[in-house]
Amino acid sequence: MTGGPPAPVRAADGDGGSFGASLRRAARAYPTLLRVGLSEVVAYRAEFIVWILTTNMPFVMLAIWHAVSTEGSVGRFGSTDFVAYYLGGWVIRLLTSTWLVWELSMEIRGGTLSTRLLRPLHPLYALSAQHLAALPMRALVVTPVVAALIAAAGDRLAIRDPRLLAVFLVSLVGAWLLIFFTMVLLGSLAFFLESSIGVFELWLALHSILSGYLVPLDLLPRWVARIARVSPFDSMLAFPLETLVGLRDLRAALGSLAMQWMYIGLMALLGLAVWRRGVRRYVAFGG
Amino acid sequence: MSYACGVVEVSALSKTYRVHRRPPGVWAALRSVFRRHTEPVQAVADLSFHIAAGERVGFLGPNGAGKTTTLKILAGLLHPTAGTVRVAGFVPFERSPAFLKQITLVMGQKQQLLWDLPPSETYAMNRAIYEVPKADAEATVRELSALLEVGDLIHKPTRQLSLGERMKCELIAALLHKPRVLFLDEPTIGLDVSMQAKMREFIRAYNAQYGASVLLTSHYMDDVTALCPRVIVIDHGRLIYDGDLKALVRRVRPDKRLTFRLSAPVERAALERLAPVVSHADGQAVLTVAPERLNTTVQAALSTLPIVDLSVEDPPLEEVMRELFRGAVAPASGPAPQTGDAA
């Protein structure tokens, strides 16, 4: 590791004091953290807009499938279905993805993580607050697309059935959590690897196929789809998306919900474990 | 190209640039998309001076005075708004390759050295860019390495060198093509005291050996005192003084600093009876005394106070400058050129 500031005397990795006390501390600090995060987002609005424009794959794919479907529908998908799928996919992607990996990598490599560790608040609480604070801005940006989505394909969407809608909303929260913890895991690898960006790109590539982001799972080659449906990637995008556009009925959705929250638990445990080991190593070697 | 007066000739140089000022806030940001509000800022106003070949000149002035702007105009990095500039017979901002091969710029804490590679690779690249014959380049690197005592450092990747080592290697890179004019912009900033001294020594030696002209801007008065017999003082873009440094100090005539170490506590009033007190704490007192009253004050102090140790110093040159900028020395409407010796 490149030389960084001297190691902190005691690393606050959340184990100091009782769990309840640290939770209370976090709860008190959270509103302020959110507010600060919000002003940060406003300050970085240029980067934010560029990032949104970078997320344009769904529209390109929509154009392609549109070209394919002019002669007739593709499996279950007619033109309108594709529109619903990709607009919905874009919205969900925007609302749930985070850039945590880059931030963690930079902080670990640059040594600035030490400042976070010195604070009496678990760094992950602070980081999660930062990322949650970005949601209002993102919600603002996706609203026109959501409106377009409802206008174009309202009859297909899950908004008709309140139970399905409830499952969808929970799945959305779940997707955010799952992605967050996966990012914690991937970012923590920067404690051990020279370049964790390579692992992240691998994850990105797998995600783009297996989550249904580029191609609806139904239309993928059979064996790829089979792997995708049982992978955590399904829980990150395909599950909420297909529930939203009516491709999963209530029974299937509830099954996916169970799988999603199982994965969340798994990723949380794994991510936090790697994080803790990483912090110990970071502190021991002075970053 | 022949030049009558000197290697740097500046006449009525002015530089004004428009700055876009925008108050903070979201509304202002939106408005600025449609209507930009710019203000003119005059960085340099009506500057004139000549510098002869082989001279060492220091540019002094407070922050934002226009020193760096002037230097950049001389190096061809900025276009002046008005006035004429000639360096080594060329018009700098035309940036002709022949001109660029005559000059070099060294900036403190900014390097041209390639980060991931050893300095020797940067030297190889500069050799190709400046079209220096291989033998000449190797000889120059050898000579300068010896002068700067870098030894084998030029073969270590730049990122592994300390700041001082990097600056040494940076100097070699900057001088590889044996330029005739050296522009040094705050070259010793951030370096430790011994490193600063070594750099000053090197620049003196280089100037003496190769006759290159040196234009230096610095915050550290020590740089200027040690290196530049002639100073050009700039404030708010205007020339305040141009001439011999020692003469300047004599002109401003600041009071001397008298520092006592006391063996027993002394009341401030007792000290104030002697001379105005600058500081008084923990057995040490500093008084400020006019040079003509120095003798009487010292004698009075020695006889009335329990003094263990005593020293008389010139005040920090910053004070001299502050006096100057406060207008304590009325500047003539034009410069008072007393060209000091080049040594």
Place this chain on the structure above:
Amino acid sequence: MSVVARYARLVTVQLRMSAVTAMQYRSDFLIKGAMSFLWLGVTMVVLVSVFQQRATVRGWTFPEALVVVGCFTLMKGILEGAVSPSLTSVVEHVRKGTLDFLLLKPVDAQFLVSTARIEPWRVMDLVGGVVLLGYAFHRLGGPPAPHRLAAALALMAVGVMVLYALWILVVSAAFWVVKVDNLSYLFGSLFDAGRWPISVFRGVLWFAFTFVFPLALMTSYPAMALLGRLSLATALAGAVGGLAFASLARLIWRRALGFYTSASS
């Protein structure tokens, strides 16, 4: 030494610097090489999914679409290997305040800036592209006729020129708006749409990708030339348009530099 010879020598010097720098980060070579193949794999999965459903899409068969992907991969290698890294370094220079050093060198600043950094592991993209093209033409029954190959190469050269010009435009923006780092990602993501034959796009997108961000010129036209589907008129128009674009970029770069040297301090 004549100007051309001098600049040729400087190119070799810069190439050597980049190669030596790359050797410092050897592990990256394998990782980034593997990444290229990974993304190629992703593209293949998507292509296969699409062509599972139909034999032709807007008049393009699967092997023909592969030709476009092949040309795209070649161009991507050049973009990410030579154009992007060099021009990103300008943004870094502007931010660190070391651009002045470039301007002080007795060499054209645009040249220095454009050859500053080359990433040799991107040669994997070139390999991948050639392999794809080989496979595609094997499926199509045979290699393209030599005159078609020549036309395609010429168009690819124009495409590189347009790519480079686009990047110069982005970088020139860095003189006005320093925070341009993310634009390299935006550029890359827009460029990704070049995987697909231009006729897939309609309306606004088709217009944008033909005239505003001329992906058509960079990937589809060379592919169409290889397949003999490009009319001479279109090819010439593309070439002329590309040259005009490049001259415009040079003009804007000079304006940007003029801005930097007149208004900065």
